Amino acid sequence: MNIxxxxxxxxxxxxxxxxxxxxxxxxxxxxxxxxxxxxxDCDRMMNDLKDAQAKLEGMxxxxxxxxxxxxxxxxxxxxxxxxxxxxxxxxxxxxxxxxATEACDLRYQAFNAAYLxxxxxxxxxxxxxxxxxxxxxxxxxxxxxxxxAGAALPANKQxxxxxxxxxxxxxxxxxxxxxxxxKTQVAFTEAELMGVPPNVWRDAKRDEQGRYLLGMAYPISGxxxxxxVNPQSRERMWRALNGRGGSANLKTLSExxxxxxxxxxxxxxxxxxxxxxxxxxxxxPANIQKFLATVKDAxxxxxxxxxxxxxxxxxxxxxxxxxxxxxxxxxxxxxKQMARKAKFAVDGEQFxxxxxxxxxxxxxLRLATKLFGxxxxxSQEPLWHADARAFxxxxxxxxxxxxxxxxxxYPREDKFSHAxxxxxxxxxxxxxxxxxxxxxxxxxxKGLTINELKTLLHEFGHALHQVLSKTRYASQGGTNVQVxxxxxxxxxxxxxxxxxxxxxxxxxVCATCKPVPAALLTRADKARHFAKGIDVSAQHFYASxxxxxxxxEPQEPMKLWAHMEAATPMGYxxxxxxxxxxxxxxxxxAAGYYSYLWSLxxxxxxxxxxxxxxxxxxxxxxxxxxVLANGGQVAPKxxxxxxxxxxxxxxxxxxxxxx
Ligand SMILES: [Zn+2]
Numbered sequence: 141m142n143i144x145x146x147x148x149x150x151x152x153x154x155x156x157x158x159x160x161x162x163x164x165x166x167x168x169x170x171x172x173x174x175x176x177x178x179x180x181d182c183d184r185m186m187n188d189l190k191d192a193q194a195k196l197e198g199m200x201x202x203x204x205x206x207x208x209x210x211x212x213x214x215x216x217x218x219x220x221x222x223x224x225x226x227x228x229x230x231x232x233x234x235x236x237x238x239x240a241t242e243a244c245d246l247r248y249q250a251f252n253a254a255y256l257x258x259x260x261x262x263x264x265x266x267x268x269x270x271x272x273x274x275x276x277x278x279x280x281x282x283x284x285x286x287x288x289a290g291a292a293l294p295a296n297k298q299x300x301x302x303x304x305x306x307x308x309x310x311x312x313x314x315x316x317x318x319x320x321x322x323k324t325q326v327a328f329t330e331a332e333l334m335g336v337p338p339n340v341w342r343d344a345k346r347d348e349q350g351r352y353l354l355g356m357a358y359p360i361s362g363x364x365x366x367x368x369v370n371p372q373s374r375e376r377m378w379r380a381l382n383g384r385g386g387s388a389n390l391k392t393l394s395e396x397x398x399x400x401x402x403x404x405x406x407x408x409x410x411x412x413x414x415x416x417x418x419x420x421x422x423x424x425p426a427n428i429q430k431f432l433a434t435v436k437d438a439x440x441x442x443x444x445x446x447x448x449x450x451x452x453x454x455x456x457x458x459x460x461x462x463x464x465x466x467x468x469x470x471x472x473x474x475x476k477q478m479a480r481k482a483k484f485a486v487d488g489e490q491f492x493x494x495x496x497x498x499x500x501x502x503x504x505l506r507l508a509t510k511l512f513g514x515x516x517x518x519s520q521e522p523l524w525h526a527d528a529r530a531f532x533x534x535x536x537x538x539x540x541x542x543x544x545x546x547x548x549x550y551p552r553e554d555k556f557s558h559a560x561x562x563x564x565x566x567x568x569x570x571x572x573x574x575x576x577x578x579x580x581x582x583x584x585x586k587g588l589t590i591n592e593l594k595t596l597l598h599e600f601g602h603a604l605h606q607v608l609s610k611t612r613y614a615s616q617g618g619t620n621v622q623v624x625x626x627x628x629x630x631x632x633x634x635x636x637x638x639x640x641x642x643x644x645x646x647x648x649v650c651a652t653c654k655p656v657p658a659a660l661l662t663r664a665d666k667a668r669h670f671a672k673g674i675d676v677s678a679q680h681f682y683a684s685x686x687x688x689x690x691x692x693e694p695q696e697p698m699k700l701w702a703h704m705e706a707a708t709p710m711g712y713x714x715x716x717x718x719x720x721x722x723x724x725x726x727x728x729x730a731a732g733y734y735s736y737l738w739s740l741x742x743x744x745x746x747x748x749x750x751x752x753x754x755x756x757x758x759x760x761x762x763x764x765x766x767v768l769a770n771g772g773q774v775a776p777k778x779x780x781x782x783x784x785x786x787x788x789x790x791x792x793x794x795x796x797x798x799x
Contacts, residue, residue, distance in 0.1 A: 141560040141599075141724070166532055167544045167565065167576045168521050169224050172232075175240035178225065182244035185221035189251050192217060197260040207268055208275055209570055211282060212613040214255075216568065219614060222248050223564040227578040229313075230320070230556035231548050232524050238554070242313050246306070253305035256289030257298050274773045278613050281772075284419060290406070297406050304403045308396060315392045315726040319385055321554050322721075326380045327351035328364075328373060335369035337489060339586050356381055357551035358558075359584035366473040378470035379713075385720025393697045393719055393726055397689050400730060412690040416731040420624045421738065421776060425687060428734050432687075435737055436680050438797045442673030447709050450475040450671075453482070469710050476671050484667035490660065492587030497549060499650035500588050504600045505531070506649050507636065511760030512608060512768075513537055516545065527552070533607050543567075543607035544576040549596075551582040558582070558723070559595050561602035561630075566617025566771070567609040575618055577606035590664055594634050601630030608768040621772035623732040627739035628776070629767060632746045638665040639754050669799045676797065679737050681708060686725045686733035742780060744792035749784055 172178050192214050199207065225241035232238050255261075265283050270276040286292075290301035327347050333340075340363045344352040354360050354377070364377040397412075404415035413425040422428045447467060453475045455465040467475060481487050495503075505516040516531040523530060527550050533543040546564070551557070564576040579599050583592055605626075606618035619626055636642045640661055646653050685704055689695050697719045705712040719725070724733050746767070749759055766783040780788040 141558060141602075166519075166541045167574060169523060169530070169544075169546065169564075169576075171522050171524070172228070172237050172240075175236040178237055178240035178244060181221055182225075182240075182247060185217065185244070186247055186251065188217050189214065189248075189255070193255050193258065193261075196264075197258060199264060205271065207264055208270075208278055208282075208613070211261075211265075212278075212568060212570065212615050215613075215615045216565075216571070216573065218248055218252070219565045223562075223576075227546070227562040227564055227580075228524060230560075230562065231528070231578075231580060233552070233554065235321075235554065242317070245313070246309055249309040250302075250306050253289060253302040256286050257291050257293075257302065258286075259291065262286045262291040274612050277773055277775070278616055281616065288407075288415075288419070293406065301403065301406055304399050304406075308399055308403075311392050311396050311399070312727040315385070315389050315396070316556075316723055318389050318392075319721045319723060320556055322356055322384045322557075324380050324384060325353040325355050326364075326376050327353055328376075332370050332373045333364070333368060335367045336363050336373075337367065340364070356384060356557065358582050359551060362473075365470055366477050368474070371468075371470065374470040374474055375468070379716060382469075382713075382716040382718045382721070386717065387720075389720035389726075390698050390717055393722075396726055396730070397695065397697060400690060401694060411692045413687055413731040416690070420622050420732065420735075422624050422734070425691065425731075428683075428687060428738070431738065432680055432683055432734065435676065435797070438794060439673045439676045439680075443677045443709070444673070446671045446673040449479055453479050467710055469713055469716070472674070472710065476674075480667050480670055483670065484663045486660065486663045486667040488589035488591055491590045491593070491656070491664075492584065494646070494654055494656045495588040495590075495593050496650070496653065497583050497585060497588060499646065499653050500583075500593055500596060501529075501547060501549070502649035503646050504597055506645050507597075507633075507642065507755075508600075508604060509536070510645065510755045511757065512604070512764045513757060513761060514542060514608065519544070524548075525552070541574060543574050545603055545607055546576070546578040547580075548578070549581045549583045550585055555582070556580055559599050561599045561606065561619070563606045563617075563619045566606070566614040566620055567611050568614040568617060569610055569612050573614060575607050575609055577603045577618070579603045590637060593637050597633045597636060598630045601633040602626075605629045605768055605771070608764050609771040610769040611771040611773045613773065616772040618771050622776065623729065624735040624738040625742060625776040627735055628742035628746060631736075631740050631743035634743075635668075635747065636754050638668065642754050645755075672797070672799070676737075677708075681705070682722075683734035683737060685719075686729070686731060689725065690731040741790045741793040742776065742788060744796050745780060745784065745788050745790070748792050 170181065196210055196214070222245055225244055229238050229241045229245070232241070265279065265286065268279055270279050289305070290298045293301060328341070329351050333352065340360055341352045341354060344354055346352055354364060361377055361381050365374050365381070368374045368377070400412035404410070404412045407415060409415040411425070417423060417425050417428065422431070450467050450472070451462050451465045454467060454471060455462040458465070477488065508514055508516070513536045515534045515536055517534055519530040519532050521530050523546065525548065528546060528548040531545045531547070532541055533545055534540065535542050559581040562578040562580065564578050565573070567573055567575040581596060581599060583596070588596065602619055609618040611617040638661065640658060643656055643661060647655060681704070685701060688700055688704065689697060698717060701719050702712045729735060746763070749763070750756065753759055763783055767779050770779055777788055
């Protein structure tokens with residue numbers, strides 16, 4: 141997952157008067173000790189932005205050389221304050237500070253919704269003659285952003301567009317906040333937790349009856365659903381997890397879908413998907429539907445076989461006939477892991493002893509050193525929580541600082557509950573601006589499973605995209621790219637961990653870590669393709685639901701979900717409400733969830749260059765200089781062509797579906 145700023149193209153300017161290259165200085169995160177400090181910083185940003193807009197509107201020069209850098213300066217001014225605040229909203233332990241950072245973002249979004257309708261700036265933009273391809277792409281993206289914010293609409297429609305944008309910002313925040321601050325706990329006796337590793341529940345608080353109170357954090361809820369022998373225990377935890385957000389979030393999601401539909405209609409589009417996809421690689425919902433249908437065709441038989449196998453395991457365990465056996469949603473992970481263990485002698489838990497969290501972080505950092513020639517130097521700057529860490533990213537060849545990277549890895553109350561990377565600030569070679577990114581996860585302190593190591597590497601892939609970016613404009617820096625391409629650099633790295641040469645790097649960073657036995661890794665490599673039919677079909681389902689929610693017909697989110705899920709092999713579970721915590725589609729991935737499958741086509745293609753040489757500095761450097769350095773300033777297809785030396789294709793992706 142990648143958290144980019146909505147309507148990221150554009151904005152700000154204390155630097156509007158000073159666009160000469162400055163000396164690159166490492167970034168430091170602001171430390172706020174009160175909401176009042178947040179508000180004061182926010183006031184400064186808002187004043188600067190208003191001044192900057194006024195100066196921009198007073199310009200008469202229409203040469204690209206003057207206008208485009210100043211537009212980017214507005215964006216940078218916003219990012220200076222709102223970039224770190226967006227991360228703090230997700231991780232800061234103090235609710236008053238989180239609330240203040242959220243309020244600040246709403247103030248910025250309101251400014252942006254109005255600024256992007258400025259007739260004067262829009263007019264200036266249309267007169268710019270771009271000097272080269274980078275300026276041309278930035279100009280086009282900027283004109284698109286102004287157009288999509290309503291710069292060309294009549295005044296009465298402009299007002300409604302602004303109101304809708306503001307309401308969408310507010311509701312998206314609310315949706316995420318409800319999930320983040322969820323306090324649901326489920327009580328279990330020790331007997332009910334049979335099968336669940338004791339380290340998951342042993343230290344949990346207990347209720348007055350002595351039952352263990354387990355919350356929704358992934359290192360807790362995940363193992364209960366995957367391991368509890370008692371099906372009622374699995375079911376209770378599954379229902380709690382899929383009840384998060386509740387009817388309040390369902391109502392919010394419904395409002396978001398209606399507002400996005402109305403927004404698209406203002407621009408003459410039948411659906412929000414039509415409105416949104418025209419700016420993506422996919423271009424139209426029809427192209428996505430076609431792609432999704434091809435993917436489903438490729439895995440549908442395999443999905444049937446996967447379920448038949450799991451039913452066999454359940455039938456044997458319950459000593460009943462296979463025909464009468466159904467895999468329930470809370471059975472899926474339980475029987476998947478049972479089958480994986482039986483077929484491949486692999487159990488995710490086995491890996492925790494080999495992958496301690498600190499060593500795992502050092503391991504992924506060292507991979508980047510080997511592949512991309514960069515070092516990560518721990519920095520002692522004060523941060524928002526004792527668990528958070530800062531690293532200065534340094535270029536090994538020149539010893540020059542490149543960026544800052546922040547990591548916050550363990551679950552705690554009120555923290556963002558998934559794994560994601562926040563692009564705190566983007567690079568701009570124009571002003572010597574160095575980027576920064578924040579990687580947030582919820583790992584188990586006892587060690588990682590191989591899947592959790594994969595998740596860490598995925599988010600680290602986003603972070604590398606952010607911190608190794610060297611774009612001219614911050615607006616196009618790092619992960620400020622099209623949403624259906626943004627996952628490719630992170631997904632690409634996911635399968636590095638199955639290569640024994642790669643895993644051997646662990647011993648370079650952790651002398652006391654035991655190496656993963658070669659035979660276990662070989663078995664894990666085979667096991668990772670197990671149940672791919674089920675897994676890819678699930679991604680297909682999420683993507684299809686998202687497209688339908690934002691498609692031609694108005695939909696009530698829960699009704700649509702129940703209807704669509706009823707047609708899947710496990711059916712719909714009465715009372716469950718998964719859309720109420722499906723944060724992707726409430727915010728940045730609305731009508732864009734298909735990106736995970738779409739980006740995977742690019743990721744698989746990128747991997748072909750690393751075949752048999754996953755630690756090649758030569759290939760790594762080429763990748764860094766093309767794909768990573770260029771962020772969004774060059775079209776994805778062109779970047780992949782530059783890197784691979786041939787046009788991109790989907791052969792590797794479809795081959796992987798059959799592995
Ligand atoms: Zn991602």
